[in-house]
Amino acid sequence: EVQLVESGGGLVQPGGSLRLSCAASGFTFSSYSMNWVRQAPGRGLEWVSYINSLSSNIHYADSVKGRFTISRDNAKNSLYLQMNSLRDEDTAVYYCARRTGGADDYWGQGTLVTVSS
Amino acid sequence: EIVLTQSPATLSLSPGERATLSCRASQSISSYLAWYQQKPGQAPRLLIYDASNRATGIPARFSGSGSGTDFTLTISSLEPEDFAVYYCQQRSNWPLTFGQGTRLEIK
Numbered sequence: 287e288v289q290l291v292e293s294g295g296g297l298v299q300p301g302g303s304l305r306l307s308c309a310a311s312g313f314t315f316s317s318y319s320m321n322w323v324r325q326a327p328g329r330g331l332e333w334v335s336y337i338n339s340l341s342s343n344i345h346y347a348d349s350v351k352g353r354f355t356i357s358r359d360n361a362k363n364s365l366y367l368q369m370n371s372l373r374d375e376d377t378a379v380y381y382c383a384r385r386t387g388g389a390d391d392y393w394g395q396g397t398l399v400t401v402s403s
Numbered sequence: 404e405i406v407l408t409q410s411p412a413t414l415s416l417s418p419g420e421r422a423t424l425s426c427r428a429s430q431s432i433s434s435y436l437a438w439y440q441q442k443p444g445q446a447p448r449l450l451i452y453d454a455s456n457r458a459t460g461i462p463a464r465f466s467g468s469g470s471g472t473d474f475t476l477t478i479s480s481l482e483p484e485d486f487a488v489y490y491c492q493q494r495s496n497w498p499l500t501f502g503q504g505t506r507l508e509i510k
Contacts (some may be wrong), residue, residue, distance in 0.1 A: 321499070323447075331439075331447065331490055333499040345497045348404075381446055389437035389452035390492055391459075396446055 288312040288392045290382050302401070307386030308365040308394055313395050316360035319343075319385040322367050324378035325396075335367065336385070349374075351396070355393030372401045405429055407491050409485065409502035415510040422478040422504045431471045435495040437469055438476045440503075442487045450489075464493035483509075 288354040293385045308320070322334040335356040346355055355368040365382050379398050383390035406429040416422055426436065434454040439447040451467035454474060458462040462481040479487055486509050491502040 330504045331441075331492075331501040333492075333501065336497075336499065345499075347498050387452065388435060388451050388456075389458070389492070390439075390447075391449045391452075393446035393448075 288384065290384065290392055292380060292382055292394045292397035295380065297343075297400045297402065298320045298372055300373060300401055300403050302394045303368070304399060304400070305371065306367040306369065306380055306382075308367075308400060310363045310365065310382075310384070313384070315363040317340045320358065320365045320387050321383045321390055322356060322365075323362040323383055323393075323398075324376075325389070326375070327382070329378075337365070343374070350362035369399070372399075374401050377401045404498060405432060405458075405493050405496050405500050407493055407500055409491060409505045412503075413506045415508050416481055417510045418483055419482050420481050422476075422481055422485070423508070424476040424478075424489055425469045426469075426474040426476070426491060426502050428472045428474075428495075432493045432495035434460035434470045435473060436467075436469070436474050437494070438465075439490045439492065440485075440487050441490065447490065451504060453488060478507075481507075484503055 288302045289311045291309045321340045322339045337356045378397040382394045383395045384392040408427045436454045439452040439482045441447045455467045464481045466477045
C-alpha cells in the first residue's frame, strides 16, 4: 500500500524556518518524481515545488522561489522541504504527492504550518 | 503562467442528477489536464489524468473530456459521496497551476 506521511509542521514566527519531511513507503520511491502542494485555510490548492527522481530537475512556484528548497534522500525514502524566511502567507497545510506521468496520484494527509507572531 | 478558470464556482444538484464541471485554460494545454476531488479535512484524490483517463479505482460515472483550452468533468449520476470540491490542474507549462475549484453541493 502506497503511503506518504508528512511531518515537521508547527507554529513559527515570521522570518523563521521550518523543515518538512515526507516519509514514503509501499512503492519504489527512487523511481518517482514528487511534488509539494499547499492549501491555505479555506482556500484552494497551490503547487509549491517539484523534484524528479534523480534530483536533477527541480522547479518552484514564484511565491517561494529563493526561500524554499526541495530535496530528497532516495536511500531513506524521504522527501524534504526546507522553508526559510517564512511569511504569514505561507500558513497552510502542506501535502507531499507522488507524481505519476500526468498527475499526482497519491497524497499524504498533510502537515499544518502556521506562521504567526 | 497558465491560468485555469473553473465554472461554476458552486453547483447545487440532487443525488441521481448529472453534473457538468468546466475548466478553461488561458492558453492551449493540449490534453495535459487532471481533475481532483477533495472532501473536507481530506487530501485531494486523483480522478482523471491527461483530460480523459480515469485513475485507478475511480468509478465509471466520472468522465473527462476536452483538449486545447476547454475541459469538462462529468459525473453521470451523482452519488451522496460525490458532493465535494473539484479542482483541475495543468502540467503543460511550469509552474503547475490549479483552478480555483468548483464546490458541488447537495440541493
